[in-house]
Amino acid sequence: MxxxxxxxxxxxxxxxxxxxxxxxxxxxxxxxxxxxxxxxxxxxxxxxxxxxxxxxxxxxxxxxxxxxxxxxxxxxxxxxxxxxxxxxxxxxxxxxxxxxxxxxxxxxxxxxxNDKAVIGFLVLLIILTSLALLFVLYKIYILQRKKSNNNDEQIELIQPSDEENLLNVEPIGSEVLLDAYKRKIADEGRLFLQEFQVNVRIPLPLGQSAILAT
Missing domain, CATH: 2.60.40.10 (Immunoglobulins)
Structure with a gap:
């Protein structure tokens, strides 16, 4: 042991x-x-x-x-x-x-x-961004086109030919205007006298009276 x-x-x-x-x-x-x-x-x-x-x-x-x-x-x-x-x-x-x-x-x-997954994600992101940008540009183009059409319609509302259809007014001479003005003043004067004409009564002897008009 x-x-x-x-x-x-x-x-x-x-x-x-x-x-x-x-x-x-x-x-x-x-x-x-x-x-x-x-x-x-x-x-x-x-x-x-x-x-x-x-x-x-x-x-x-x-x-x-x-x-x-x-x-x-x-x-x-x-x-x-x-x-x-x-x-x-x-x-x-x-x-x-x-x-x-x-x-x-x-x-x-x-x-x-995983670089392949990252690259794939970036490619997808670029594609989606490009599509979104194209959509925005398309919308801008449509809006500008509508605005241009509206402007063209407003311009067409008045054409040179429409000016010929306007009412032709002959000029009024100064002598005619002066005569019309004088007649108007005379008429207003007569109306004024008619409206403010006053009858005056003067007492006379023997119970007679005379009427004076002014």
Whole structure:
């Protein structure tokens, strides 16, 4: 039966043996968006002495937006496509030497917006704006045409030929006007005298009276 000290020594030895058989973790070198919903991640290759095993495999696991996918490659280069737009994904890369796998290297990557949808929306907006502008210009043209027709109708109300149909009045001479004015003054004078004529009675002797008219 082993003592407590012997068990501790055994655990230490096993830990050292495990460390000697676990490959090193990788360092991410670059991340590039190949499309708005796709990217490629590249890490530095491990030196042969750091594998500590016969196999030399790189593994990458991507998670996010309900996706969980793993890729395995002999080179540390992974491409993920057909992802969701504007989504944060987590990529974990680790090495495997046939016996053990290394500690994972984690990287968070965010995809871009859907440029095709944005371009389509802008094209639709431009088309709708152009149609609205054409409609406004058409309305302005119709209004100007109606206004022009109204002006033409008003001009046609008086034509040069209509002036000939107007009543011709001969001029009156000044002598005729003067005679008419004199007759009018004389008539007004007679009417004035007739309206204000006064009969005066003067008493005479013997009960007679005489009437004087003024």
């Amino acid at each position: 082993q003592s407590v000290g012997e068990k501790d020594d055994h655990n230490v030895i096993c830990g050292l043996c495990l460390c000697l058989t676990v490959p090193d973790k990788v360092d991410i070198q670059s991340v590039a968006l190949t499309q708005n919903n796709a990217f490629t991640i590249i890490c530095k290759h491990l030196e042969p002495i750091k594998w500590r095993g016969k196999e030399r495999l790189y593994n990458a696991t991507i998670t996010g937006s309900g996706l969980h996918k793993t890729q395995q490659n002999t080179t540390c280069s992974f491409t993920f496509v057909d992802l969701s737009y504007l989504t944060v994904y987590t990529v974990e890369i680790y090495t495997y030497n046939g016996n053990n796998k290394s500690e994972a290297t984690t990287k968070r990557i965010t995809t871009s917006y």
